[in-house]
Amino acid sequence: xxxxxxxxxxxxxxxxxxxxxxxxxxxxxxxxxxxxxxxxxxxxxxxxxxxxxxxxxxxxxxxxxxxxxxxxxxxxxxxxxxxxxxxxxxxxxxxxxxxxxxxxxxxxxxxxx
Amino acid sequence: xxxxxxxxxxxxxxxxxxxxxxxxxxxxxxxxxxxxxxxxxxxxxxxxxxxxxxxxxxxxxxxxxxxxxxxxxxxxxxxxxxxxxxxxxxxxxxxxxxxxxxxxxxxxxxxxxx
Numbered sequence: 001x002x003x004x005x006x007x008x009x010x011x012x013x014x015x016x017x018x019x020x021x022x023x024x025x026x027x028x029x030x031x032x033x034x035x036x037x038x039x040x041x042x043x044x045x046x047x048x049x050x051x052x053x054x055x056x057x058x059x060x061x062x063x064x065x066x067x068x069x070x071x072x073x074x075x076x077x078x079x080x081x082x083x084x085x086x087x088x089x090x091x092x093x094x095x096x097x098x099x100x101x102x103x104x105x106x107x108x109x110x111x112x113x
Numbered sequence: 114x115x116x117x118x119x120x121x122x123x124x125x126x127x128x129x130x131x132x133x134x135x136x137x138x139x140x141x142x143x144x145x146x147x148x149x150x151x152x153x154x155x156x157x158x159x160x161x162x163x164x165x166x167x168x169x170x171x172x173x174x175x176x177x178x179x180x181x182x183x184x185x186x187x188x189x190x191x192x193x194x195x196x197x198x199x200x201x202x203x204x205x206x207x208x209x210x211x212x213x214x215x216x217x218x219x220x221x222x223x224x225x226x227x
Contacts, residue, residue: 040219042220
């Protein structure tokens with residue numbers, strides 16, 4: 001399972017509160033990604049990281065920020081959660097010499113009331 | 114820009130029947146293509162990937178996919194469906210460049226009837 005864990009696995013929060021999701025990997029892979037999964041949309045990339053302190057936006061980055069202070073941890077923060085951010089969030093790592101294979105964590109189900 | 118289209122959000126087959134899940138891509142450069150499977154309440158698991166080595170790619174659980182450049186397709190097949198194949202299937206393409214960013218199709222839910 002490529003040693004990827006996500007925490008929390010489930011969270012219910014209220015509109016306007018800050019939320020931080022954590023992705024942890026045990027194998028020192030350089031690339032890490034955050035996706036959200038919504039019915040009818042598949043998975044969409046929120047942010048990704050290509051090294052410590054190196055991050056970039058994906059296709060649905062508005063309302064989200066990320067940080068990576070250590071190789072093994074990639075944090076996703078919703079500064080002020082909205083109901084439209086109710087989703088399942090997946091973290092992934094990229095492996096292989098040309099980063100062409102991704103392994104996914106178990107996901108975090110976030111509900112914003 | 115690269116994109117992926119999965120034809121049919123729901124596919125239903127009988128146990129033992131052929132499974133065919135359709136995926137078409139658009140890419141200005143030779144792509145890397147993937148099929149992932151997601152069982153209920155689980156993460157995504159890689160079924161197979163195309164990286165230009167061979168056009169017919171075999172994956173886990175008896176699945177295979179054929180890359181057809183002329184049709185810009187990468188359809189997933191399995192000769193005989195099993196009840197345990199019921200899941201959601203995603204086709205994905207690597208965005209150009211070397212950052213590994215995946216673009217996913219909308220997903221196809223496979224139902225297997227006894």
